Amino acid sequence: MRTAGETPVEHDLVEEIVGRLARRYSTATVLLHQAAAERLGLGPADHKCLDLLRERGPMTGSRLAVLTGLTSGAITGVVARLEQAGYLRREPDPHDGRKQILHPVPDRIEDLSAVFIPLRRDIAALLEDFDVPQLTAIAQFLARAADHSLRHAALLRADTRSGAPLET
Secondary structure, eight states, rough: OOOOTHHHHHHHHHHHIIIIIHHHHHHHHHHHHHHHHHHHTTOOHHHHHHHHHHHSEEEHHHHHHHHHOOOOOHHHHHHHHHTTTTEEEEEEEETEEEEEEEOOOOHHHHHHHHHHHHHHHHHHHTTTTTTTTHHHHHHHHHHHHHHHHHHHHHHHHHHHHTTOOOOO
């Protein structure tokens, strides 16, 4: 359904982006991160949990469980595997001795980052074709799309737990 003021060409382009290209990009990203995780000797959930720690900084396992939607048992396994592989270390929480703070190990994070260097080069070369306003639009789109995806992931988890039917 076209929105008010939207031309047929704009409508078709939006439908192409939302209907096919975003799904294709999402699938490619999942497959890439699966391959990267395998390369690092990790599972995909382990890899993404490590990425959350890298992005958001040290946190408790319970906070990581909230962010990912994984159960406490699953997080315990993720933490054990990441610790055994040398990607994170645990320290007692200075405010609550019953909890531990998970810290990514900087040297091992460099190993993780190195896996993506060829892709980063390719994407940087791709972005050379865009001017500053286009790059700004791309950055805004990616940031907002990520926020929407995270919000919808939380909504899907909440709906799944409540047994509520999904909106169609």
